[in-house]
Amino acid sequence: MAAERRTFPILAPGLPRAVIGAAIGAAIGAAGAIGLNGEAGQILGLGYLFALVGFLLGIGAFRFWLTWAIGREVDVHEEHAAHGTAGDWRRYFRFTTDHKVIGVQYLVTAFVLFLVAGTAAMFMRVELAQPGLLTDKDTYNTFMSTHGAMMITVALVSIIGGLGNYLVPIMIGTRDMAFPKANALSYWMLPLPVLLVAINPLLGGFDSGWTAYPPLSQQANLGQQAYLMAFVTVGASSILSAANFLVTVFRMRAPGMSLMRMPIFVWALTVTATLALVATSVVAAAFTMLLFDRLLGTSFFRPSRGGDAILFQHLFWFYSHPAVYIMAVPGLGAILEIVPVFARKPLFAYPLAVLSFIMIGVLSFMVWAHHMFVSGMAEFFHIPIMLTTELISVPTGVVFLTALGTIWMGRLHFKTPMLWVFGFLWAFVIGGITGVYLADVPTDIVLSDTFFVVAHFHYTIVGGTIFGLFAGTYYWFPKITGRMYDERLGKIHFWWFTIAFNATFLPMFWLGIEGMRRRVADYPPEFGPVNLFVSFAAFNIALSVAVFVYNMVRSWRRGEKAAANPWNAQGLEWQVSSPPPIENFGDIPTVTDTPYQYGSPHLPAPVSGPPAPAPGAAGLRPKP
Amino acid sequence: MTSHASGDHAILAGATEDPVEARRNMLLGVKLGILSEVMLFGALFVAYFVVRADSPSWPPTGLERPELLLPGLNTILLVSSSVTMQLGVASVMRNDRRRLLRWMGATLLLGTIFVGIQGYEFATNGFGLKDGVFGSTFYTLTGFHGAHVLVGLIFIAIVANRARRGLISAERHTAVEAASYYWHFVDGVWLFLFTTLYVL
Amino acid sequence: MTPRRHLLTAAAAWLVLSAVSMAVVAGVQILPEIASREAEVEDAAFVLLTVVSMPVLWFVVVGLAYSALRFRAPAGDVEDGPPVHGHRGFQAGWLVVTFLLVIGLFVYGAVGLLEIRGAQSADFEVHVRAEQWKWHYTYPDGLTSADLHLPLGRRVHLVLESDDVIHSLWLPALGVKQDAVPGRVTQAYTTPTLAGIYGGRCAELCGFGHTGMTTTVEIEDQASLDAWLQQEEAEPSSGS
Numbered sequence A: 001m002a003a004e005r006r007t008f009p010i011l012a013p014g015l016p017r018a019v020i021g022a023a024i025g026a027a028i029g030a031a032g033a034i035g036l037n038g039e040a041g042q043i044l045g046l047g048y049l050f051a052l053v054g055f056l057l058g059i060g061a062f063r064f065w066l067t068w069a070i071g072r073e074v075d076v077h078e079e080h081a082a083h084g085t086a087g088d089w090r091r092y093f094r095f096t097t098d099h100k101v102i103g104v105q106y107l108v109t110a111f112v113l114f115l116v117a118g119t120a121a122m123f124m125r126v127e128l129a130q131p132g133l134l135t136d137k138d139t140y141n142t143f144m145s146t147h148g149a150m151m152i153t154v155a156l157v158s159i160i161g162g163l164g165n166y167l168v169p170i171m172i173g174t175r176d177m178a179f180p181k182a183n184a185l186s187y188w189m190l191p192l193p194v195l196l197v198a199i200n201p202l203l204g205g206f207d208s209g210w211t212a213y214p215p216l217s218q219q220a221n222l223g224q225q226a227y228l229m230a231f232v233t234v235g236a237s238s239i240l241s242a243a244n245f246l247v248t249v250f251r252m253r254a255p256g257m258s259l260m261r262m263p264i265f266v267w268a269l270t271v272t273a274t275l276a277l278v279a280t281s282v283v284a285a286a287f288t289m290l291l292f293d294r295l296l297g298t299s300f301f302r303p304s305r306g307g308d309a310i311l312f313q314h315l316f317w318f319y320s321h322p323a324v325y326i327m328a329v330p331g332l333g334a335i336l337e338i339v340p341v342f343a344r345k346p347l348f349a350y351p352l353a354v355l356s357f358i359m360i361g362v363l364s365f366m367v368w369a370h371h372m373f374v375s376g377m378a379e380f381f382h383i384p385i386m387l388t389t390e391l392i393s394v395p396t397g398v399v400f401l402t403a404l405g406t407i408w409m410g411r412l413h414f415k416t417p418m419l420w421v422f423g424f425l426w427a428f429v430i431g432g433i434t435g436v437y438l439a440d441v442p443t444d445i446v447l448s449d450t451f452f453v454v455a456h457f458h459y460t461i462v463g464g465t466i467f468g469l470f471a472g473t474y475y476w477f478p479k480i481t482g483r484m485y486d487e488r489l490g491k492i493h494f495w496w497f498t499i500a501f502n503a504t505f506l507p508m509f510w511l512g513i514e515g516m517r518r519r520v521a522d523y524p525p526e527f528g529p530v531n532l533f534v535s536f537a538a539f540n541i542a543l544s545v546a547v548f549v550y551n552m553v554r555s556w557r558r559g560e561k562a563a564a565n566p567w568n569a570q571g572l573e574w575q576v577s578s579p580p581p582i583e584n585f586g587d588i589p590t591v592t593d594t595p596y597q598y599g600s601p602h603l604p605a606p607v608s609g610p611p612a613p614a615p616g617a618a619g620l621r622p623k624p
Numbered sequence B: 001m002t003s004h005a006s007g008d009h010a011i012l013a014g015a016t017e018d019p020v021e022a023r024r025n026m027l028l029g030v031k032l033g034i035l036s037e038v039m040l041f042g043a044l045f046v047a048y049f050v051v052r053a054d055s056p057s058w059p060p061t062g063l064e065r066p067e068l069l070l071p072g073l074n075t076i077l078l079v080s081s082s083v084t085m086q087l088g089v090a091s092v093m094r095n096d097r098r099r100l101l102r103w104m105g106a107t108l109l110l111g112t113i114f115v116g117i118q119g120y121e122f123a124t125n126g127f128g129l130k131d132g133v134f135g136s137t138f139y140t141l142t143g144f145h146g147a148h149v150l151v152g153l154i155f156i157a158i159v160a161n162r163a164r165r166g167l168i169s170a171e172r173h174t175a176v177e178a179a180s181y182y183w184h185f186v187d188g189v190w191l192f193l194f195t196t197l198y199v200l
Numbered sequence C: 001m002t003p004r005r006h007l008l009t010a011a012a013a014w015l016v017l018s019a020v021s022m023a024v025v026a027g028v029q030i031l032p033e034i035a036s037r038e039a040e041v042e043d044a045a046f047v048l049l050t051v052v053s054m055p056v057l058w059f060v061v062v063g064l065a066y067s068a069l070r071f072r073a074p075a076g077d078v079e080d081g082p083p084v085h086g087h088r089g090f091q092a093g094w095l096v097v098t099f100l101l102v103i104g105l106f107v108y109g110a111v112g113l114l115e116i117r118g119a120q121s122a123d124f125e126v127h128v129r130a131e132q133w134k135w136h137y138t139y140p141d142g143l144t145s146a147d148l149h150l151p152l153g154r155r156v157h158l159v160l161e162s163d164d165v166i167h168s169l170w171l172p173a174l175g176v177k178q179d180a181v182p183g184r185v186t187q188a189y190t191t192p193t194l195a196g197i198y199g200g201r202c203a204e205l206c207g208f209g210h211t212g213m214t215t216t217v218e219i220e221d222q223a224s225l226d227a228w229l230q231q232e233e234a235e236p237s238s239g240s
């Protein structure tokens, strides 16, 4: 069988076959819908569904399960081959089951998506640079919605999918995720929906914003439908990967790695995965009902036929508020993981930090209606939701206590990751405090749907996720690539990005208070100068990101070789080589404590088993 | 032998080679998946209750709910199929492959009749998907459930086929148990559906 | 320096910065235009939140800045910091203080909310109907106009409906923002306190014409409002 495949490489599982599969699937689906006299929307819907299946079949996502389903034994060699071999770059373009490969796939995909969505933001800033219109309003709305939808995806998958996949199994001392094939499947479910969102302008664009409120989203054109379908697919992928994370964390920890010895980053991702698992199917249901309204003539959200438009908002936010913590908590975890290393002190109040992550997760299910204070929802929601929303500041505040407590009296090394930690704390406290303004009904009446909200969520998402992502990417870059990044370029990136970011989004608070609405292509002339300044600053963000991309690409190819533990850190991931061997560990180590035992030099590292390698050359210890 | 031992489990649960561990991983995974499905149906039920509360009368004037006879029969069928499924699990624990096959066959049969009756009902109801929120919620909820029944049936059929081929034994029966969890869940959803859509 | 000295120095910096900035913001009007009782409440909420935010913000900023300046490790340093894993007092104190702050903010916000939306009594009712992309206002006597005229000093009840998609009536000077939802009736209240002509706009994305969906509101005393209503009755100037 394998021999046959070799003669027709195009038929072997892989990207070429996936593309062909997607094309065939799209053709079958579309033909079927046309045969059934479908409208354009139904043709697109069925075509997409079959294309997705064709793509996954083509990439080989189902081959093992299918073999199993027809009652055969799976070829063990093929299963091993799917795991990939070290040093083979082609495994990144295949259905590879190694969690490290999948992590890199996620990470790179997320950064590419970030660049695309950021470029859309640049178009928006061009339009908004001056009052008066350059393009028409629909084009603006399409850019705005596409930017939002893609960036949300970036924020949802980058840290947990990228860094999480790569690091969690190593950090808890195991060889892979619990379900490696499901893991690869959740990655390969992403390319097609992402592509679909990217090409939505060809389908007429979508102008409802990422929130897609009906009835507007019921009138809008095919691009809108593309977005809804894509979102449901991404949701399914994230449910799958969340379940995988939870099983891995709860069942596969190394001996001695009790829950309260887990790295805080793993804790953060555990909470995140729980949120994703529980909340995502609610939004999937809401979007499916919306799709049915559009395609099958149901009337869930059609007021003219007894439906309820506010119901959609409740269901949407019941997911999308927890979703903002799905974005932020991994970032919080990442920076808390990094702080002790560069402050050379144990993580301050570790148990309290764990508890507060859990509390954030619990509370985040009770606050969704704060996005609906002016929506006309039932009046009795306002006061309790205001209370729960403001209460969430308390566990979130604990993160600041922990970070500041760790930094205080430490011996701070301002390597690039640590700079991003400081930037993170500054940005996130501003985002958080302005969130409290929005949580307060009297002020939210003024601020809802203005640029104040836009500023708030860029401070929280960029501050919470993107700063965390950069911090983590620099910090773990040596582990993942086996090479050091360029410290000088990293610092340039940090300062340029941080200054430009603040210059872009701080003025937006003022714009919002003064009355500039969000989601408009044009505004009164008095806001002109400030917007021009904002646009100028926004372009600087893009330039600084270019520095980052250059640094990453160049260092990956010819950076200085990294030692196993360049930061002299204590986590398990630093006790293996850089990059880690394909099975992560020779012998699974035994863990004796949290990885935050700094300042107790007489104690050995909190791990036994394979001996910790000598302190690295490029890191904190002086070069020999 | 070793390839056998890993076969059933490694395909379901991956990274770990130890079959006992793999089994527990798999079952935890199934439970988590069911949790997320519970939320899915929860959202659909919330939608149902909200539009129903919005509506001046239920069912809206001019529409009627289906008769209770067939859905009642369906309830009996599905509940008994849960029982037969569980008896199948009990048989495999005792390593009694013949009984296992028999019970799984019974489950398949009951489930298939359920789907048939459901299909008949869909075809003969006096209202359609497009009949306002009543039709929307009725068909979306029962349709989602029906799709789950179908998936469950296919899964059970696959497992039964593997059992027939002698790939399932008292030591390796994770798939049977996973199928039973899923099937009980589908059954439970139906009980909710039956009470809210048809009776209350 | 001893740990205690560090703490005192930083605390002093924090106190001074907080006190100064709180004093500065306490007297400021934050909303650009205030022409109703509700807008006053909202502005007061703004001021209070800003006052409370200052110490929180400075706490983090001073903590970060002080550490960056004073705890930087010398080049080539290989020492670790002190092995402190936590401090019960600080942890408990932090929890209690943030919790109390939050409860305080909540109580103040709830009182403001009740003032804005609570007392459902009003003596002037205007029906607002939104469609893509226009507003229509209907007065108690059945007259309909395209811009809004409201009496000074009376509590106005706005009853909103929409024909097509969700819109949101935003009258910044009057402290009103309320969605108009198809298939539902929503409410807003306002008590104009300052005569004048103010702008208004649609605040919920409603499609192509959303950007241009603006309106004006004129606040005048009862006599001139009556006069305007009478004149409109005789020869409508706009609207339908």
Ligand code: HEA
Pocket: A211, A324, A325, A327, A328, A370, A371, A372, A373, A389, A390, A392, A393, A394, A396, A397, A398, A400, A428, A429, A431, A432, A433, A435, A436, A438, A439, A440, A444, A447, A448, A449, A453, A456, A457, A460, A461, A464, A465, C056, C098, C101, C102
């Ligand atoms: C990562 C993402 C993220 C995060 C973490 C948050 C965090 C918070 N958000 Fe935000 N939010 C968004 C992303 C996020 N938000 C997005 C995307 C939207 C817009 C969606 C859309 O419409 O498109 C939004 C919109 C939004 C609204 C709706 C506005 C409107 O449309 O009218 C509200 C209202 O309550 C709100 C509140 C909050 C609050 C109270 C927090 C809190 O969790 C913040 C808590 C943190 C702190 C408070 C700081 C640290 C705490 C201390 C130092 C302790 C002491 C503090 C005090 C005593 C105050 N957010």
Ligand code: HEA
Pocket: A114, A115, A116, A117, A118, A119, A121, A122, A124, A125, A128, A144, A145, A147, A148, A149, A151, A152, A154, A155, A208, A209, A210, A211, A454, A458, A461, A462, A465, A466, A504, A517, A518, A519, A520, A521, A538, A541, A542, A543, A545, A546, A549
């Ligand atoms: C992760 C989340 C995220 C991130 C990182 C960003 C990043 C940015 N956002 Fe975005 N934004 C959202 C999430 C995010 N946004 C969401 C959810 C909305 C709401 C949408 C809605 O209302 O529905 C929104 C809305 C939004 C608006 C409001 C639109 C409106 O309401 O009318 C604006 C306006 O200025 C804006 C601007 C920006 C800018 C300038 C950046 C910058 O930080 C971007 C940085 C720039 C780049 C990353 C550029 C790429 C780099 C290059 C081009 C370098 C060269 C290329 C190579 C080397 C290959 N965003």
Ligand code: CUA
Pocket: C133, C166, C167, C168, C202, C203, C204, C205, C206, C207, C209, C210, C211, C213
């Ligand atoms: Cu009407 Cu926006």
Ligand SMILES: [Cu+2]
Pocket: A320, A321, A324, A367, A368, A370, A371
């Ligand atoms: Cu929220």
